[in-house]
Amino acid sequence: MSDLSTGWRAAGSCLSADPDLFFPIATGPAAMKQITMARQVCAGCRVQQECLDWAMRMPEAHGIWGGTTPEERIRARRARTAQLRRTARPSLAQGSPRAPLASRTHGWPGAPSIRAS
Numbered sequence: 728m729s730d731l732s733t734g735w736r737a738a739g740s741c742l743s744a745d746p747d748l749f750f751p752i753a754t755g756p757a758a759m760k761q762i763t764m765a766r767q768v769c770a771g772c773r774v775q776q777e778c779l780d781w782a783m784r785m786p787e788a789h790g791i792w793g794g795t796t797p798e799e800r801i802r803a804r805r806a807r808t809a810q811l812r813r814t815a816r817p818s819l820a821q822g823s824p825r826a827p828l829a830s831r832t833h834g835w836p837g838a839p840s841i842r843a844s
């Protein structure tokens with residue numbers, strides 16, 4: 728999904744789930760239990776990819792989005808940035824730094840699995 732529309736939210740499986748699962752305030756094992764339960768809901772959600780794209784682009788700093796934790800999204804963004812830098816270097820050497828931009832904006836390299844664990 729290349730835009731920031733939010734129409735997909737109405738189809739989210741989490742609409743009928745406990746919101747606390749997606750924004751755990753507990754720590755340790757209690758939080759892990761909530762995160763696991765949230766991931767299970769996300770695993771069956773038909774707008775999981777749209778949700779993850781949203782969370783990555785905003786970026787959402789809190790909560791479970793698209794089956795990912797904030798820490799996982801940070802790691803995925805860092806991996807994407809590193810990949811963009813690696814991709815940009817050859818084009819700079821060729822004198823066309825903007826040429827591969829379109830191909831570099833699709834997907835989230837290094838994104839964690841969005842399947843429930």
Ligand code: SF4
Nearest residue numbers: 739741769772778793
């Ligand atoms: S992927 Fe998860 S957080 Fe996102 S809309 Fe679906 S159930 Fe909700």
